[in-house]
Amino acid sequence: MKHYRSLLTIILFTFKLGVGGANAQLVPEGSQQDPVKGLSLAKIFSSNMVLQQGKANAIWGFARQGEAVTIHFAGKVIKTKAGTDGKWKTILPVMDYGGPYTMRIEGDNRIELTNIMIGEVWACTGQSNMGLQVSSVDHSEQEIAGANYPKIRLFSVPSRLSQFPQDDLEGGHWVECSPATVGKFSGVGYFFGRALHQRLNVAIGLISSNVGGTSAEIWSSPDNMLQDPDFSGPVKKLQSIDLVKQKQDRVEHITRFAGEFPTKDKGLLGGVAVYAAPNLDISTWSNLQVPAAWDPLFVGVGWSRKEFMLTKEEALQPIEIHLSRIDDDDISYINGEQIGATLNVGDRVYRVPAQFLKEGRNLLTVRILNRSGIGGMCGKAEDMFILSSAGKQSLAGTWKFKLSEILQHGLDIQKNDYPTILYNGMISPLIPFGIRGIIWYQGEGNAGRAQQYARIFPNLIRDWRAHWGLGDIPFLFVSLANYTRPPLQPSESSWAEIREVQTATLALPNTAMAIAMDTGDGNLHPPNKQDVGARLALDALATIYHQHVVYSGPLYKSMAIVNGVAQITFNTMGSRLQSKDGDMDIRGFAVAGSDHHYYWAKAKITGDNTISVWSEEVKEPLTVRYAWADNPGSLNLYNDAGLPAIPFRTDNPIVIHP
Template identity: 30%
Template sequence: MKKNFLLLLLLSPLFATADVYLPAIFSSNMVLQQQSNVMVWGWAQPGEKVTLSGSWQSETVSVVTNENAVWKLSIATPKAGGGPFTLTIQGRNKIVLENVQIGEVWLCAGQSNMEWSADHGVKDAKAELPTAYNANIRFFKMPKLTAETPQTDAKGTWAVCDSVTLKRFSAVGYFFGKKLNQSLSVPIGLIDVAWGGSYIESWIPEHLVNLFPNTRTSAETMIPSKGWPKEAGYIYNGMVAPLTPFAIAGALWYQGESNRHYPSTYYQLMHLMVDTWRGAWQKDFPFYYVQIAPFNYRDTTDFKAPAVREMQTRAMDIPKSGMVVVTDLVDDLNNIHPAYKKEVGNRLAGWALAETYGQKIGNYKSPQYKTLQVEGNKATVSFDNAESGLVAKGGSLTEFEVAGADRVFYKAQARIVKNNAVEVTSDKVPQPVAVRFAFRDTPLPNLFNKEGLPAVPFRTDDWKLGR
């Protein structure tokens, strides 16, 4: 009798593996992307039939689990609304996911300014807590995970937005989702995969980072830390790869401070990351991101932070992308984590509402340098995204510098001329050659368009930076 009992204990894990089970991204309270063929996948006994059905339709779909114990099924989702629904998976066992909504799903990734939440001291997120409950906003918060190879599952579970779940969730992601929910009147699912301090190289497969000399050098010179990976690809493998079969509407990105160590490659790395992610999802989804905020890095000679911002501006040539400028949203230049995130999320939502969802919301883009014209001692820079005009908030324009052929920059006087241009002069530069705007670690510019969006920092020269 003891032998039989021991044999049963030894065999019980084998029987357990016959049950159908799902990756963590599928749980009750989840949001599925509307009007999509959503992939649902999992594991079961090889040869086991698995059936999938959603309560929004009468049809079911089924498949036989392959020899690797993997099954995959695709189910069509309707237009958002009408929920909540159930999603039922039937094999040897039955799994019923309840309180499922269908709407818009967005990935929220990056380093600490994307990760920061009410628990981290984000003041406007804290203010939301008493009234945070919203059954039409759902969170999936993934813990920090790394892996040497791409994974097929992760950790976490879906939860309804309330005063408890919001405390630990990305404040930028939440405010973005809240704005979308208010404007589109559809359920919003947000997936938080941010990791404070992380390098962009960790978010890209290692073999791709190592494919190019510059990006390989950037990865090899990442500064060691105790709080985030210094290996290329490790976050991608542990936190991004497990999600790639899961249908999303788009991605948000707030990262770059850590990549000051080698800023010249950031443009190439952003292209590489977006192309890789879109390829993995097999979808040309929109990608909206935040330019790094002013912060006192206590190094004013190497222009590392301005160089990262410059690369981020250049990366706006990524199709279906958009960049948010936050030079006006910093409350403490000695804190790398601005304490307010609502307007950051709202500006990201502006891009999504206009570009992804086709809403007419007015100008949602920051004024951006267009051309430079020099006449005598006057340099005039014109801007795109200022059709309604430019304004100087709080007095005379600040943060403009001008240089002559000697490449020495001097603080300049600047004034708005015409509708979308600024005239720049300095008594020390009789023949201007180049203009810079907000091109330092801690700029406090006051040039905006009339919609209240700050101008993008820029320089008109391509001279070598730093010492």
């Protein structure tokens, strides 16, 4: 018991100090701003920044109560003073494109910012596909080497969770875009900004604020979520909890499950997989039903073991181990021999040579490291199996499990535990910095909750606009990329439903959407971010900067059934339908009759904006779907500007009102 108390003291002390990572920087009440030691600026302001052209930009900071603050900028002098709360704020003059400028801020001390440009400023927000860095995109070495754009300026917001809205960021500074700085910046953000800079020839400021694996409600403000029927309760709970006590409760919960609080993985010592040994005594291990997500508090390392049988004939030939989706990293073993290791979330398929197998009982062991959020073997039961010469043998069911290490940051509130915690820490401190608009790539984290997302997503847009106070600022977003394997037959799709919500959100003013379902390779994080950024830039060029470019693929308009054939009309926005690959058979359509059973359909372009769709299996079609799948496969319906048609269904589509 003495040891347990000592360990708990260490854990709680670590919490007070703070631990690195998005899941560890939860800021409790009362920590808005350290005691003011002198005049300072909010951290979004620094040398090399871009201020928004044509707007009266706000500037703010902190100072001694009542301290006089004077700003010298572009030949103007602006005076203000700090309030009783030690905060000051004022407005800079409206300016046209140009620079570089120097700004001097004077009070009890003096601050000087240099190399300031006036240009176009965009916030780059969302989850991991917005956060995927230039260093991880296709042709990354060439992209980084060619990133000499000193008039593009980059700002990366540090990851931070917060219990309440914050006044300032934890850090960050503006840098010029160069091969030395671009590698760790958002790929989508950079390619978007580069395209604007090349077309407009003005300075571009990009603010990257995103965290992987997050849902939209996490990025919404408390004002918004307190009005939401599903999330008002959790927000109230977040605002009332004692963070230190909650951490203590989590330590006790894990200790009850594991019999101890595991601080170091004893299953992998000096490169030796102790817990993969076939003769290991596992009588104290727990039973775990697989596939299933781990307990949300299990952020760390866990080992799972399962035995399976092979005949003599099966053991003489290689087999395949299909583990479906694992979150996050794994090392897998057969009979104590490593057969594969993979980083990051995704499906696992490992080929096992016959030399590792034996007749009779064989042992499969999987070591999983969950770095944050949900972890474990989280795929589908039908995708978990052994494939041998005799066929499939299911791996779903009861496994033996041991929790072997808990990462300290996992004891804190995690990024998806409560609504608002990323808005509080990573969006609120940016407001009301002057921006032209926002680009957004998110939705994966809300898959399976489309009806709810149809409320949350448009409300997030309205919410951010209201808080920024800049009117209906442009909000451009990405429709989800293709993910996993294409289906063999038409079926329901949670990702298609999210795409439908995104399309419906175009009903809001000053919105536009970039299609990405032809940019992926089936992985959760497709590396082709060039096309995504370029398509977002087309949205901006056409809708905000009034350039004469086609920015959208064909959008469903109407349907008429004539003699058993569905005649589909598209809004082609000044372009024409075409087959991208020249094949006159257009792929991706499915039709259903009164029984609502969908069959793959044939389709042919019949005009600049029309297409005919039919199936021999459905004599009297009633409804049509296009590209309705997590991964709709290789599609060829585009416009003559090279942009793909937007997915749709005619049966019960989600509708969003402006």
